[in-house]
Amino acid sequence: MHFKVAFDYIRRSPFQAASAIVVLSLTFFVATMLAVLVYSSGNLLKYFETRPQIIAFLKSESTPEAISAFQNKLAGDLRVKDVRYVSKEEALEIYKEATVDNPLLAQLVSPSIFPASLEFSVSDLSYAEKVIEETKGEGIVDSVGFTASLGGEKTLGSVVARLRTITWYIRIGGGVFVGILSATSFLVLLVIIGMRMTVRKDEVEILDLIGATPSFIRSPIVIEALIYALAGVLFGWLVSFIIWLYLSPNIVRYFGDIEVLPKGTLNFLAFLGLILAVELMVGAFLAISGSMLAISRAKKSR
Amino acid sequence: MGIVSFKGVSKSFGDIHALDNVTFEVEKGEFVFITGPSGAGKTTLLKLILRELLPDSGEIVFDGENIGALTDKQIPSLRQKIGVVFQDFKVLPERTLRENVEVALAVIGVDESEWQGRVDQILKLVGLAERSELFPAQLSGGELQRVSLARALVVNPKLILADEPTGNLDWETSAGVMDLFEKINKEGKTIIMATHNKMIIEKLNKRVIALKNGRIVSGVKEEKVYPQHQKIGVGVHTKMKVKVQEV
Numbered sequence: 034m035h036f037k038v039a040f041d042y043i044r045r046s047p048f049q050a051a052s053a054i055v056v057l058s059l060t061f062f063v064a065t066m067l068a069v070l071v072y073s074s075g076n077l078l079k080y081f082e083t084r085p086q087i088i089a090f091l092k093s094e095s096t097p098e099a100i101s102a103f104q105n106k107l108a109g110d111l112r113v114k115d116v117r118y119v120s121k122e123e124a125l126e127i128y129k130e131a132t133v134d135n136p137l138l139a140q141l142v143s144p145s146i147f148p149a150s151l152e153f154s155v156s157d158l159s160y161a162e163k164v165i166e167e168t169k170g171e172g173i174v175d176s177v178g179f180t181a182s183l184g185g186e187k188t189l190g191s192v193v194a195r196l197r198t199i200t201w202y203i204r205i206g207g208g209v210f211v212g213i214l215s216a217t218s219f220l221v222l223l224v225i226i227g228m229r230m231t232v233r234k235d236e237v238e239i240l241d242l243i244g245a246t247p248s249f250i251r252s253p254i255v256i257e258a259l260i261y262a263l264a265g266v267l268f269g270w271l272v273s274f275i276i277w278l279y280l281s282p283n284i285v286r287y288f289g290d291i292e293v294l295p296k297g298t299l300n301f302l303a304f305l306g307l308i309l310a311v312e313l314m315v316g317a318f319l320a321i322s323g324s325m326l327a328i329s330r331a332k333k334s335r
Numbered sequence: 336m337g338i339v340s341f342k343g344v345s346k347s348f349g350d351i352h353a354l355d356n357v358t359f360e361v362e363k364g365e366f367v368f369i370t371g372p373s374g375a376g377k378t379t380l381l382k383l384i385l386r387e388l389l390p391d392s393g394e395i396v397f398d399g400e401n402i403g404a405l406t407d408k409q410i411p412s413l414r415q416k417i418g419v420v421f422q423d424f425k426v427l428p429e430r431t432l433r434e435n436v437e438v439a440l441a442v443i444g445v446d447e448s449e450w451q452g453r454v455d456q457i458l459k460l461v462g463l464a465e466r467s468e469l470f471p472a473q474l475s476g477g478e479l480q481r482v483s484l485a486r487a488l489v490v491n492p493k494l495i496l497a498d499e500p501t502g503n504l505d506w507e508t509s510a511g512v513m514d515l516f517e518k519i520n521k522e523g524k525t526i527i528m529a530t531h532n533k534m535i536i537e538k539l540n541k542r543v544i545a546l547k548n549g550r551i552v553s554g555v556k557e558e559k560v561y562p563q564h565q566k567i568g569v570g571v572h573t574k575m576k577v578k579v580q581e582v
Contacts, residue, residue, distance in 0.1 A: 034441050041429070239425045242385065243486070244414030245442045 039256035042229060049225050050261065056221045057265020057319075058272070060214040061312050065273035067207035068308045073284075073293040074200040080291045081196060086155060087165060088178050090148040095173040100149070103173055107153055112160040116153040121145065148175060215315075218265070219323050226258055226327035255324045262320035266312045274305055337362045338494060338525050339384060344393030346379055346549075353379040355549040356393070361527060366520040368536050369529040371546035377529035380546070381496050384527070385417060386410050398493055415443045418487025422499035424479040426471045432482050433458070433467040439486045457489045461515060477508035484515060488524075495519070497528040501535060513539060 043050045091100060100118065107116045119127070124147035132138040155161050168177050230237070233254075240250050281294055281301065295304045337360035346354040354376045361367050369377045382388045383395055386402050395402045398416060405413055426435050436454045445453070458464045461481040471479060480500055487495055497516065501509035513535050520526050530536065536543060545552050 034437075034447070045429070235425070236427055236429075239427060240438070240442065242387070242414065242419055242425070243439055243442055243490075244411045244417075246411045249411075249442060 035252040035256055038253040042257050053225050053261040054264045057218045058268035060218045061266045061269030062273050064211045065270050065308055070203050074203050076292050078196045078200050087153055089151045089168050090175045091173050092175045099173045113153050114156050119150045121147050121149050219319050222323035223327050226324045251328055258320035258324035262316035266316040270309050340396045342394045344390045346390050352549045364523050366526045366541040368543045370543055375546040376549040381498050381529055416493045418492035418495040420483045420487050420497040420500045422502035424483045426482050428471050431468050435482055436485050436489050439490050443490050457485045461485045476504050480512050495526045501532055
């Protein structure tokens, strides 16, 4: 009966219902877009932060003992993390993988021309310059470089710094934006349910006099708000889902190894499903709290 | 003890004494008129039974329960035992006649499978079986009052309170509605009806509690107008020393 009454209210005020659903849809559309962006930017940042940033190319005459001693020294340095020894043979393998499209290039080289190296990252990029200077001073080190694809040390620093800024803007700016939209949705729900309570004032009074419990009186109102919120979540999420579905092949291709979106269709769907579940909970919370607040305000004004 | 009893009940609104030390009792199955001029305290009395208001002093007992001691959560269950008929009908305008009656069943938690049978029976009783799918706007005043009565009756209440149920009706329609009340009373329902329609009181020849300025009175005029009453003015107001009169 409560559902029938709630649907009757919606049917009788289609424009109020439409405005509530549109505002909520917009909120959850932006929320879904931002949730995926936060995930992607986080993964992008993590990728750049965790890949070896510094490569110390070792002199060919370096002894295993000296290399081991230097590796232990780096491993014990708190500013340094993920130290890895790359032998001449491994370096060749990496080269072969990198030139897989042109096997002729790999055939022209032998392991001997690749120097062994120690690859490592710094825990914070601000240490990079100092660590590089110290590494250059080591007797067994021939030269020190940054990840080749990123160019020089300034480029790496600026790329990561820029990524950090972008991620920060997405997280904080997006959070604030979603917060504002959520507050707007909450207020719209509050106003619409408040209007409904004003229209239903006589009905509430009659129900109260014939012995209806407060929950009996509230139920159709709360159900109506829940219908708005759930419809808003579904519309907003669906539009966002279609956009990401359309864009995902190009995004995945562009970023290559970097997992900016969950790999595999099932993982991707599960990720968006998780977002939907969270949004449904948030929507239900907005609807229940908004309608309860509107009801209590209407009661006070009686 | 009767189904409703007032013991020294007073209620004021600022300086206005709506009820002043009112004591009376209504037996199960009785039909009692509460009468008196406007402002005498009739509606206040009914509101106190419904726990819309709390008395300033005194005790009101309904069905063995002290109404004043009920918590807010217990009020709905009190009201579910009372059927109320209002002067202005108070029907739900956006619901059909049938839905208006069904809502009372929903309120007391009757299973939906029972609704149709019970509603049909009540609508037949009040003579609206043929109009069950109409909306209130399509019904006359008399019919709306019958809807209000049907809604009150369908829950099989222990008590029916009627506040000027014929106040908005012409004499002929009023007589029809009152016939219904009488019929219901004959079937054993307790009815307390507030009215100042003397023709109705005369026609039904029931017990009358007369109020004036918030006090129970039973004047000579009342006795002359309704000589055949079994009792006029039940309960004694201590200040006025009015006796219960058996006729």
